[in-house]
Amino acid sequence: MDEQSIRSSQRVSRSCVECSRRKIKCDKKIPCKPCVRRNLAHECQRPITRVRGMLTVASTVDRLSADSEDNTVDELLKERCALQAQIAELETALALSKPCGHTHGTKPESHQGQTSMAAFEDLVPALEQFDLQVSHDSDPVALSEKDMADRLYEPSTDPVFLLLPSKEISEQLVTYSLRTLGWLHGAVHAPEFVAEHEEFWNQIHNGVPLDAKDRPWLALYFALLATGLLYLDPEEVPAISDLPQLNLHQYQQHDEMRYAVHTSRLWYEVALKEVERYGCSGSPSLRIVQALSVLTLCHSNFGEPQREWLFTGWAASIARCLDMHRLGSEVAHARHLSNRPEWSTFERRELGRRVWWTYVIRDWLGSWSRPPAITPASFCCKFSTENEANHDVIIETPTHTSSPSPLVYQSVMCRLSYIFYIYIKVNTHQNASKFIKALEEIEIVKRNLPLHLSNKFPANIDDEEWEATHSWITFQRFLITHGIEFMLLSIARTLAMGNIGSEQTRYREAAMASAMSILHSYLSPVPRVYKLVWTISASTVAAAVYTSLDILMNPQDYTPQKRQEHVHLLKQVVQELSKYSHVAIHAAKGSASIQKLLARLEQNFSMSHLSVHDILRHLTTQEMPSAAGTTGTVADGYVLPAQTIPVPTDGWNEMMVGHDMTMPHMDQGHIDGLLGPSDTWDSFMEFPTFQQHYNG
Template sequence: MRKIHRKSLSCTECTRRKLRCSKTIPCSACVDRNISHRCKRRQDPSSTSQPIPNNLSENASIFVPPAPLSSGQNTRPRPFDDSLSTPTGAPSASHTPTHRMIDSVATDAAVTLEFLALGRQRIVHSNRKDRDNAPYSTLAAAEDTILSGPQVKAAMQYHHEHLTWMHNVVHLPTFIDQCDVYFLAPGSQEGSWMALYYAMLAFTLYHVHPDVLGSMGIDASDHLAETCYNKSIRSLHDADFMTVHSISSVQCICLLIYVGYNLGQSDKISVLLACGVRIAQSLCMHRLGPDRPNPTAKTQLLVDREVQKRTWWFLVRQDWLQIPFINTYTIHPSQFNTPMPSNCFDDVDRMVHHGSIAEQSKNIYTHNSYTSVLNDVSVLIWKTQDKMCSLGPPHQADDGLKKLYGEVINADEKLRFIMKNMPSFFQKDSTIDHYFPESIQQQRDTLYLGLAHKFYSIHRHFQVPSYKDPWFAYSKVSCLPIMRHSLRAVLSLPNDDFTWAARNLWTVSAHVVTSAVWLIFDLILSREDRSSLFDDTEIHESDGSQRFNLEEIISRVEENEEEFQSIGAISVFDWLSRGPNNFGDMMQFLDNEVSLRDINEY
């Protein structure tokens, strides 16, 4: 019987790599690999060549291939880039079939083969709808009764309006639509999305005031957020997130940080973060390249790209801000080219304009305003570390320590420049207009507390030397006033729902402890030479909002004992409330307690 060969609709790239092809031109696999310009169907040798259908308006990718560089331009080799040019000119008739096969082999084919030999799939996709998902997404989704659909929608709307500024790794309008689909067809979402769903619930339940939750018909149980947190982690493992990579898994990990640290699970969170970085790299989120207008790109593709930028820079920010405390980092700037997120609205109608993200002025508030300042600070922290490492160990030169301190002073000046050039609504004593969000004051004071902590981060190695050697005295002059001001501002915030959310941030708890401890150190270490910037009365007594009040901080700790206990702060405040008398008392406490060491890791 004669066999009839059907014409293959798969593209040549997918056929060569034995990948599942969406059979559109360009196909989804080539779009995800950023090689849409090479996507084409194999021509039937018995027929004349036919033009490729022009459907770019429906399937065009926003990832525009890089333009050729001029001969005089310096280039840096890009790892895993298989879009290199091939020799021009048609092969002669004398070329053997082997030569023609070599001409079609990608430059990185050998590397791909090595990856496959090691059991690692190098060909990854940002969309894994065609991959088998863990059975948990179907079984648990059908049985999940934590919150009803209307309750989830109300909670996510509140999250969108009042909590997104804290992280901004999830596009809430898209996520709310996905929640609607989930409740209409339980089990329709993939396992990693279920992990993200529970992470969003955990984040929201933890940071929203119980009265607000009650108005939504949600029981504000103390353990409900922790339950969702545990279900999220279980969903990650059930979805086999370390094998089946998805941006939902990375977003989930980013959100779990905010609850996990407050639950005292910092070791687990640090490992999850490392996994998140590696998964993001596997999804090529670190290689998105510069933003280029593409009028033919679909709106959702542009939104998804912006979400990838936000998520990647969240990981970068977390990695670099901890450099001063562990003297190392995971992500090197020479190994990624994903630009910082745009200052844009989340409303799709205002977010996308003529094939590109509509960038707003920095003085126009968006959900990205808060994190954009922290992104700039994280870059400064990395640059400072890089410069200090280039100087070598301080003992190798007579003035090695002073050279390092020179870099600290330089970083201090640049950090003040960042503060001075922040958006106007984050500046001290700025006017709060009605069109700003209701939580703008909490965002501003929380940001200032974080910046005070970054001054400490830069100067931390010279904290004690600043009391011993006048050469380093600028450290306490620089750090203590801003710590005092920011601490007073956070403690004097109005007692409302937005302050509740801000004070539940794990960073706020850690930064309050750090600021209070250094102010007390100044009191103790300066008693002998009477050089303290603040005296006992100013620290321990209060005559109004203009004074720093240690007792008020201690009362805040007692009200939120569980949160502060998770970062090892209770014993610190017990010690502070007893009023240490001298340097010996302080050193004895440090010898007996490890909690201060834990605090300094934040």
């Protein structure tokens, strides 16, 4: 520093150089909070001042002794973080200054000889290990290049410490996420994760640095934080001061809800960053598969449907690398799998079976227009809903031995997904008979629902008291009602639009009945968290769109009073969807689409001479086609524009009447072995959010 640039003063300055330059308030500590927030803690220093002719700088020791009572653990952690940042920079510079080829890996340990008469099932994993575990330690250059790339892309300061909430808020969000949503993704062993969470915070307070092998766990941790905060009730949302103080200047102090959504999205992106950086290292990680399963509750809410598709396919591939699809049942699984750390205990194997079925369901039931990537013959994984590990997906213990398993819901949804797999997804062409058969199968599932998940429950006060002790049951029943009616509506309205003769009216009425059931269910008084799941918004918007189009295309079937009642119902739905538009993109887009249709309904003119395609083209382009120029008919199909409505319709709408198709051979005995007999629910698996997406 030039001596002439040193200013003279009567007293030494305690504000840091950067805060003085920016003319902002400094807390007069080193590093100060403003510098820590700007990730400049390592540059925070006090200016040199000339006092009475002598060059002087404020003493840190004096300041600490004066304000020692104000120092908290959090402030000390931030100071340590600043030191870690400086150390990381020096280590990176030192590593890059060294010549390549100095890194040598450890040699693999020699394996003990096997018995001469090995069983075939023991030889298979041995051969796979021979192929997959070839050592490259003899080529140090390859390792050093990877090491150099890792260091180049590693940030000088680990941002994790800037992204953490307080420990109390972290416990609140993790507990809420596991208790309220744990059964929905089924990807976490709740008691084990709670213990790991406590150990994580103990390490932070003890100054233990984060190890690279712990990063996949961080991806799962941030995924749970993101879902917990996103779905949390507004009155329970933490204060802004308890959340990461990043980009705070864009929000007002009373804007807790908007800042909570912003923080949830930030944690969502951080979880994906951890997945991208530490999930592609070449070693398959169960934590990465778990994290991606939890994040399915966020993709659609944040308007990221393509991420859902891409990460789901990737996670299924990682799961196969972990032999998740070979876990079988507890009484019949390959012996060598128990030697893997991931599947060394009964609880871990049950977790693996649940997580595998998560991806089977997404493949069979999600993205209906895409061909399936998983076939029933490609895996042997199953698990029972009647064992002591079923309640490990939530932080709650059964009140008595007759408590139903939270995973019964997943077994219902998997059977429904198998129906779609057989009758819709494995066929490149469909005809009316296949859709009719699918409807019949779904109706059978609906009639045979377990009592506590059917619409007949609760039937009396005793049932209500019993249900109050099982908080997940009401949520599950609400989702199942919407899911089943959504499926019935989607198939029935396709049949109603087809040229199938006298049966067309019957399926039109069935579609309208399902639509009305969905709309009335959505308007019922239920907890807010129920309506944030993608399934609920998608089914509600699909029902509202179908109702609106039916009125526009068949005005002669609606009296003025009936038409007014339907319009009033649709307005209520729009108002309810709008309440969640700041939390869920699908609710915002859905309400906007219904409002467009409502505007046409209130204009009271007929569109009966138009096809569905023409009506939707008019709503999109605002150009009304002439009646004379309309050549399409209702039988042309019912395909909603993907950018407008999230309705799972593309790819299988057209009715190919008269086209004879044969079902591909399906091993029914094999699938029954996985699902159990059709009249029982002692099966297995997991249902993520029932997904088909729109682009937007």
